[in-house]
Amino acid sequence: MATIPKIHFDNVGKIFGTGPNAFIALEKLNLDIADGEIVTVVGPSGCGKSTAMNIVAGLQEATSGQCLVDGKAVRGPGPDRGVIFQQYALFPWLTVRRNVEFGLKLQGLPVAERRSRAMHYIELVGLADFADALPKMLSGGMKQRCAIARAYAVNPSVLLMDEPFGALDALTRVRLQDQLLDTWSRDRRTVMFITHDVDEAVYLAHRVIVMAARPGRLQEIIEVDLPFPRNEDIRLSPEFTEIRNRVWHAVYTRKSKAA
Incomplete structure (x- = not known):
């Protein structure tokens, strides 16, 4: 019996606008992401990375085709999908704990239970x-960690992360990458992670999805055959360098030729 993918893009297309002003953000995207898999998505600006993620999140509707999560068509946002953006979107008047509790409060959890769960992920x-x-x-790094704890607290089975570390300094970025992998090793959630950083894409992923622009489409899927857990030795290994160069070539060399 075939295993149902956690996320399934079935010929998904997205067009913004109409007539001569129409813009094809995505064209015939077909992609499966397995349960517990970390997939990173790279590609030039305008290749539909964020659009694809927003469709999974239920924040945008596909113009054609459909996106399924656990075999069910996405009809809108849901607690099974946690979304983390580059901007932290924290409530400035709420403490870290109350920010993390916010989604649990909307779910109607009792005060003691939501406090206990919030503190668990804050400690994590x-x-x-x-x-x-x-x-x-x-x-900045602490705010992003707070946003990650808030997303985890509502217990989503899927984490959707749109350049969450893009605005951070290099050292903080590396630390949060390691923290993300450490957290993933404990609960094995499915992660779809958008980034412009090729090193980050390779370091985090089981597979790197390379997108091409105009129109946005799937260009190549690159397997990252590196062991977990990952560390600095992995980053410095010749195997990492080889995969990074392959992704770099797929993203930037072909982009230059297309231009």
């Missing part, structure tokens, strides 16, 4: 000492 991302701090007291 290393913010226990800042649970009562307001966002203005946090660094």
Whole structure:
């Protein structure tokens, strides 16, 4: 019996506008993402990366085809999918703990249960000492960790991450990459992660999805045959370099030729 993919893009297309002003953001995207898999998505601006993720999240509707999660067509946002954007979108008047509790409160959980669950994920991302701090007291990396804890707290089976580390300094970015993989190793959630950073794409993923622009479409899928857990030795290995160069070539060399 065939295993149902966690996320299934079935000939998905997305067009913005009409007539001569129409823009094809996605064209005939067919892709399966397995349960517990980390997939990173790279490609030039305008290749439909964020559009594809927004369709999975239920924030946008496909113009053609359909997207399925656990075999069911996506009809809108749902608690089974947690979304993390580059901008942290924290409520500035709420503490870290109350920010993380927010989605649990909407779900109607009792106060004691949502506090317990929120603190579990706050500790998981290393913010226990800042649970009562307001966002203005946090660094950029700490704010992003708070956003990750908030997404995890509602217990989604899918994490959708749109360049979540893009605005951070290099050291913080590497630390959060390792923290993401450490958290994933404990719960094996499905992760779809958009990035412009080729090293990041290879380091995090089981597979790298390379998109091409005008119109946005799937160009190549590159397997990342590197062991977990990953660390600095992996980053410095010749195997990592080989895969990174292949992804770099797929994204940038072909982009230059197309231009």
